[in-house]
Amino acid sequence: MIKARQAIKIEEARDRLLQFDKPLDQIDIPVDDSIGFVVAEDQYAPVSIPSFRRSLYDGYAIRKEDDGPFPKEFTVVGNVPCGFVFPGELGEREAVRIMTGAKVPDSAGKIIMLEQTETTENPQKVRILDTHETDNINPIGSDFRKEDKILSKGEKINSGTISLFKAFGMETISVYRKPKAAVLSTGSELLSAGEALQDGKIYDSNKPLLEQLLREHGSEVTYSGQLADEKESIEKELTQLAEEVDLIVTTGGVSVGDFDFMADIVLDNTFLFNKIQMRPGSPTSAAMLGDTLLMALSGNPGACYIGFQLFIRSYISQLLKTTDTMIETKAVLEKDYLKQSSFDRILRGQYRFDANGQLYVTPVGSDQSSSLGNLHQTTCLINIPGHSNGHKRGDTVQIWLL
Amino acid sequence: MIKARQAIKIEEARDRLLQFDKPLDQIDIPVDDSIGFVVAEDQYAPVSIPSFRRSLYDGYAIRKEDDGPFPKEFTVVGNVPCGFVFPGELGEREAVRIMTGAKVPDSAGKIIMLEQTETTENPQKVRILDTHETDNINPIGSDFRKEDKILSKGEKINSGTISLFKAFGMETISVYRKPKAAVLSTGSELLSAGEALQDGKIYDSNKPLLEQLLREHGSEVTYSGQLADEKESIEKELTQLAEEVDLIVTTGGVSVGDFDFMADIVLDNTFLFNKIQMRPGSPTSAAMLGDTLLMALSGNPGACYIGFQLFIRSYISQLLKTTDTMIETKAVLEKDYLKQSSFDRILRGQYRFDANGQLYVTPVGSDQSSSLGNLHQTTCLINIPGHSNGHKRGDTVQIWLL
Known part of the structure; x- marks a missing residue:
């Protein structure tokens, strides 16, 4: 049956889609498994980083009062490798050997670079030759102060975000659960990989394409199947799936042929559009089944791919309250x-x-x-x-x- | 100990790294699990696509000889949905109802679009009103002819590649195994996420960062640990790891401090460099341990990240015989x-x-x-x-x- 369709612009189709939203639950997951998830709550620094005054160089820590004029000899009273703490207090012209990244003793006010010192005949003594004006100390909280906002909700977690969480010792993170998607192809001409090729049939390449694209762009695929070639069965299956998933993507059946049931189904539900002023993919159609989006893409691979990129990506990003990378x-x-x-x-x-x-x-x-x-x-x-x-x-x- | 180091340019450091290579085994894996792997052999089309003459439109198939002048009435002798085959032969002024994507009967030479026809009083007859000059048939092999090269070795598999494999009904694909990487941090100041923060110590954020970056860029992380603070133990561990992995990445211990053993270790092996004319990350060092690259990155997060991006990514891509996406x-x-x-x-x-x-x-x-x-x-x-x-x-x- 041929029904007149009103072709709308790409932007208009996108606007119609993005009127709809659906809140996704927040879940706590291990930081180690959080790549690609979207942060569900603003994150604040649980501690300052650095949490102690941190030496910027290998060298010697001395009191502020003993900073120059050089050259001058100092008594070495301790050694602070990274991860250790000098337990005492520095006196006049006393120095502590210190490593880059180690905690500067509270009584010290300056780090002298190793390159600006020399050893003496007495192994207990070091001669400081020269110095810079800077104190060479990273103060507490110079990266982040405790309670600073470190991340906004809606940010997608990448390898850098993981390192940020780890730097604060965080083990879990609150994220939005991934939208659940069902992918369905239509058409009795479709074979699955591994089946023998039969005359007039083709291998289904769209379903696996859409599954991969959905996963790549933040969704999880919880159902994958093939629709029957009969309208009532299709309607029943889609209605049931709409209860279980956030997003149904079909490929094929949107044109004007005798078996193009998707075209009717979008009209029977909360209709969004059934024609877009674009090629390929002009019969790309969409409807809401309750709060689940039904996106009916063309069965042509090029149109199916373009339909995913231009419409479904934006919708997934909206559900996740994040920005699409496109x-x-x-x-x-x-x-x-x-x-x-x-x-x-x-x-x-x-x-x-x-x-x-x-x-x-x-x-x-x-x-x-x-x-x-x-x-x-x-x-x-x-x-x-x-x-x-x-x-x-x-x-x-x-x-x-x- | 302070040893003079010769600082080389970034490009020179990269060239020195990329002198080395190591053949990676080819493995056959399921197409469904192949995202991110690199194809190890040129791929040729096992069949033509389409494998039959394919109708470009919903409409009617007629003989070439009956193509015009229109209008003209035809007897409808069959119906070919997608996936089905018309078993007979078309006679003069006979038409077969056909769907987009269905196999065009061998005896047909032209597809008339449904929109250019009208029904008649006789349900067995259709009136063709008009047509285009084109035959509206996709010939066999118009996408790919059997034996055509469809993919070159060295290409990284993405969602589009998966759909290509699936279109040919392929179930497995020959890829290079992923390079195995060991990631090791150094420094007794490092705590793991979940441990209580102690004075002078910091959480290890570089190891998880490098693990994620390695996975993201085509490597697999088969070992992850922390090096001892003692040169002989480190050497022993690295020597053993070099037998097991293709790439060892360490973070920390490359500077001039008393515990910076990595600086010595690169000198004890096939030395590549121990200073690069860049900041951050000037002490970034590298050596070959047999045919395993030891890349000793700085312990500073910024330097560690940059060192990965500028050097390790290129090396992984070279091992995989593919092009880096940077x-x-x-x-x-x-x-x-x-x-x-x-x-x-x-x-x-x-x-x-x-x-x-x-x-x-x-x-x-x-x-x-x-x-x-x-x-x-x-x-x-x-x-x-x-x-x-x-x-x-x-x-x-x-x-x-x-």
Whole structure:
């Protein structure tokens, strides 16, 4: 059945999606397992770092009052390796041998670099030859004072964040649980890897693609399957899944064919859109099933990939209250693309910088919706606006860095 | 003990490292578990894609000979959903209803879009109103012909690569095993997360940082520990580890202090360097222990992080015969940095693009070697060359995008 669809702009489709939100539970997880999660609460320093006055150099600690004029001899009364503490108090012209990173004795006010000293005939004595004006001591809290805000909620945890948590001795961290996603392909033509190829059938490459993309971008895939070729069964399955997951992604069945049930299903629920002014992927459709987003992507690999990048990534980031890492900017096109279309044309592309840091892009592989040979080479998407005559080499184009 | 060290340039240090290589075994792993691995053999298409002539539209398949002039009525003799095959042969003015993606009957030469047809009073008949010049058929092998090269060895597997493998029905893939790394911290001042903080001691944040960075960049961490504070024990442990891993990364003990045994150990083995003309991290040292790289990084978090990014990433990529994802380019500095140094100053930074795709960078947080508060915010490294007067806002600087 052919129903008229109203094609909306990419931005409008995104806005409609992002009207919806859903609170995700906070969970405490071990810091060691927290890579890729999003911090759910502002974090404050539990202690100061450094928590003691820290020597910046290997050398000798002396009292402030004994700082110059040099040269001058000092009696060495102790030795403080890292992790140890000098138990006594420094007297006049007394020095303590100290290592970089070790705790400066409370009575000391200055660190003399080892390179500015020399040994003497008496092993108990050191001769200080010269010094800098700086005291060469990192004061308590010079990195972080106790109670300083060290991290805002919504930040995604990376290797640097792990080291920050560890520096404070933290063992667990409060994060948002990952949104749960179900991925479903449609179409009786689909075979799974390992099955023998049959005439007229194809291997399902979209479901595994979407599973990987979802995991990569902060979601967890809790269900993966294939939808029946019958509307009532599909509706029943989706309604049940909507109770269990935060996000349902389907691929295929959004066009005008006899078996394109997804097109009807979005109309039967809280309808968001069923046509976008873009190619590939114009029949990309979406609806809310309760508070679960149903995102019905095209079954064409190119359209499926682009639909994920332009819509699902933003929605996952919104659920996690974090910022997507996809960067929207402009770049210089390195190759003519003159095909005309009334809709925006989203090309898979690759970017590079010239010697001065100017961004350039080139389409990679085929622009066909059905083409799957260039997804692994794609590092950005290029937008050739609709109702234009395409773009020439040297023109500036809108792009998204993935 | 203070020994004169010869400081070499960053590029020279990198060249010395990359003289060494070590063949890694190839292993066959399931495609589903292959994200982040590197393909060990050129891959060729086991079948053509599509493997049959594929309809580009929902509509009707007709013989080439019956293509126009339209309008004209056809007898509908069959229906081919996706995944099915029309068993018969088309006769004159016979049409088969067909879906997008379905196999075009061998006897058909043209697909008419559904939108260009209308039903008639007779349900067995369809009226074709008009058509395009194109045949609307994807020929066999239009994406890939059987035996086409689909992937070169050395490519890192991403979500797009997974979909490519799956499209060919592949279940396993031959990859290089990941390089095995040992990570060791030195210093009796180090506590582990969860231990109570003691005066003069600090929590070890470098070991967890390096573990995460190594995993993120294609290595596996098979050993993680703390080195003794005694040279002979360290030598014994490193010698043994060198038999078991491909890469040993230590943090701390590279300076001139009494407990800086790593400085001696690199001299006792196949020496690469023990001083680099950069800050932070000038005492970064390296040696080969047989065919295992010993990379001795500074114990300062900033220096440790930079040392990993500038040296270890390249070495791992070389072992895996792949290209590092770190991009070296230039960008416009957004803030004065006027501190002078005889060595190159490597700043942790963040980048952004302006409206036209020009890259800008700003230092983030502290430039101090000991500072750990900005690693999680760092998206690039900025090089302020030695023997300069620093750089002013608006100057073009060399950067590495991480």
